[in-house]
Amino acid sequence: MNTKQQNIRSLSLTDLEDYFLSIGEKKFRARQVYDWLWLKPVQGFEAMSNISKELRQKLSDRFGFPALTIDTTQHSEDGTIKSRFKTVEGYLTEGVLIPTDERKTACVSSQIGCSLSCKFCATGYIERKRNLSFDEIYDEVVLINQQSMEVYDKKLTNIVFMGMGEPLLNYRNVLKAIEKITSPDALAMSPRRITVSTAGVAKQIRQLGDDQVKFKLALSLHAANDKKRHEIMPINDTNNIQSLIEALNYFYRQTKNEITFEYILFNNFNDSLEDADELIKIYRQVPADLVNLIEYNPIEFAKFTKPSEEKVDVFMNYLEKNRVNARLRRSRGKDIDAACGQLANKGK
Structure with missing residues (x-):
């Protein structure tokens, strides 16, 4: 072009x-x-x-007509499909089709690389090259939907912006892509079936409220006090937990949309009952629908490990005993580096 x-x-x-x-x-x-x-x-x-x-x-x-193309595709033993997409100038980014009996979910990227450097995430170790344009994001969804139709004979039911990059640092393109995805002239998907996940950009969370968006919002919390969160997520320096609580409450007042907390469990770091108490305290300050506990997927760059199943169960049961709506999200596609935190353009 x-x-x-x-x-x-x-x-x-x-x-x-x-x-x-x-x-x-x-x-x-x-x-x-x-x-x-x-x-x-x-x-x-x-x-x-x-x-x-x-x-x-x-x-x-x-x-x-700078459309994305599929560069490589990998199939997991559990049915997950990871695609590496190529832009017209040769940049690479990844998206994942996550199938279950009830749902076919596309996990899409919003940037090529990422600037946030979260210590547990493979994408955080890749330099951000540029934002994806709205039509490139749209292409990811169309191509993953095509895969879902070809392999499972079912259209996508859900979309999560949980791939490479920080969606709220590509704000306009992400919103424009969602506008097109939900348009009757295009894919006509309900915005209620779309979740945008953020590492926490308080100003842009408030902007989502002002823009009266219709989709769901997930906050990647991963630590329930500022000291620990700073260790693993440098963005916490400028967007501390209190500022995020205030922004999420503003977002909810403006939209009444569903809010989820994402919380990856790291062995001997954020998995004690004291950590659970701090998480409960945050949960009670925000009208959140759910805490998603996420299984950690080790990456070669990071020092973290997974807690034992027993530890995970104790943490989960403690949350439930304290009336927290919590769900344990098992990772899919680990064998092809397609699970949460593993996307790093490592296609074969």
């Missing part, structure tokens, strides 16, 4: 109609092209089979 060309997916349907009329084409051609851009997973103008070759050439000369 010539970088000076306008990305055709930056045009609305009305813009496309105006363009076709300006070159003497029928208005209905705009709808045909629009459907190829948003409803069918094609990576170029040449695949638009109901458009004449001459018109496809005109489009190619006038516009760019």
Whole structure:
């Protein structure tokens, strides 16, 4: 793609109609092209089979179509599928299809690399190259949905922004992608089936409230006091736990949307009953629906290990005894580095 060309997916349907009329084409051609851009997973103008070759050439000369493509795909023994996507300039990012009997979930990325350097996450050790554009994020969902249809004969039921990068540091593109994913003109998915996970950017959490978003929000907490959270998540320096509690309450007042706390258990770090008490204290200050306890997936760069099953059970039972709605989330796709915290562009 010539970088000076306008990305055709930056045009609305009305813009496309105006363009076709300006070159003497029928208005209905705009709808045909629009459907190829948003409803069918094609990576170029040449695949638009109901458009004449001459018109496809005109489009190619006038516009760019910088679609993501699948670079590699890996299949886990548990049915999870990890894809490494390539941008037009050759950058790589990853997405995962997580299947269960009831759900088919796409875990998508929002950035190429990440700038937050969380100590337990493989992506945190990769330099952030750039944000993904809204249409690249959309491509991830379309391509993973296609995989779900091909392998499981079922469409995606859920989307989680829990892949590579911090979604709230790519705020506008993430919101624009979700707008397109939920549009009746595109995938028409309910926003209630979309969860955006953040490491905690208080200012942007408040902005989500001001923007009256309809999707769910998950906070990657992972430690329930500032000292420990600072050790593993440098973002806590500028977004401490109290500021996040205040931002989450503001978000809930504005939207009434579901809030989840994500909490990875690390052996002998945040898995004691004292840690559980601190987590309960935070839980009671926010109208959170759920605490997701997450199994830690070791990575080569980090010193952390998983607690024993017995320790996990004690922690979980203690939360439940104290009336915390908690769920233990077992990791999927560990054998292909597709589990929580493992995405690092290591496709085979």
